[in-house]
Amino acid sequence: MPLSTRWWAGRNKKESGRAPLFHELREEIPRFRKQGELPARDSGSFSKYFCDLCNSPVTIQELRQCSICGRWGCPDCWTPEYYICNSCHGILKMHLLRSRDEPETGPGGSE
Ligand SMILES: [Zn+2]
Numbered sequence: 545m546p547l548s549t550r551w552w553a554g555r556n557k558k559e560s561g562r563a564p565l566f567h568e569l570r571e572e573i574p575r576f577r578k579q580g581e582l583p584a585r586d587s588g589s590f591s592k593y594f595c596d597l598c599n600s601p602v603t604i605q606e607l608r609q610c611s612i613c614g615r616w617g618c619p620d621c622w623t624p625e626y627y628i629c630n631s632c633h634g635i636l637k638m639h640l641l642r643s644r645d646e647p648e649t650g651p652g653g654s655e
């Protein structure tokens with residue numbers, strides 16, 4: 545099982561939407577919470593939970609769990625277009641840019 549899969553590999557063959565890229569993001573981004581795991585609760589309030597990104601206390605109805613990293617995001621930290629948090633969206637955008645600029649370069653090691 546190669547860990548350094550070329551996440552853009554499918555891009556040139558066929559543009560089958562965003563699913564392949566999401567798959568690669570899931571492998572790259574560490575899981576912050578399990579799917580279905582609740583966010584941290586605000587002990588000073590009965591019905592508020594903390595946004596995992598900005599730490600604002602918001603109601604559970606306002607929080608959405610990121611489908612990639614599992615973090616809970618308030619409306620300010622959320623990218624509804626992809627149903628992911630802004631943090632993952634930033635990484636997704638980086639990937640999209642990279643795939644456009646350097647289609648032939650390997651992933652390499654950025655650490
Ligand atoms: Zn937030």
Ligand SMILES: [Zn+2]
Nearest residue numbers: 610613629632
């Ligand atoms: Zn996320």
